[in-house]
Amino acid sequence: ILDTLKIGDAILSRSVHADVSEGEIAAALQKIQLAHENIDIGSYPQETNSTISKHRVIFVVRGTDQEQINRVCEEILSACQAGGFEAIIPAAPA
Numbered sequence: 001i002l003d004t005l006k007i008g009d010a011i012l013s014r015s016v017h018a019d020v021s022e023g024e025i026a027a028a029l030q031k032i033q034l035a036h037e038n039i040d041i042g043s044y045p046q047e048t049n050s051t052i053s054k055h056r057v058i059f060v061v062r063g064t065d066q067e068q069i070n071r072v073c074e075e076i077l078s079a080c081q082a083g084g085f086e087a088i089i090p091a092a093p094a
Helices: 022-035 066-082
Strands: 012-018 040-047 055-063
Touching (some): 055 066
């Protein structure tokens, strides 16, 4: 049966970490998602003890094209920064 299974493209991912609540970035995130329909964007809220923000969201961008994933991460980063929120894209694993 293993010989009959088809192997699809590998799913790749990258993340953006932001000191923002989901509601504060929802409109921008929706616009980014609609512009990149073959990319999945997940948002994972966390509460923090940070003096900067009580909210932190990790956005995980998934797809099969690493260049497109990187572009989407940059768009999310720019949207966060344009709203006055701190955000980073952690270095990709080696």
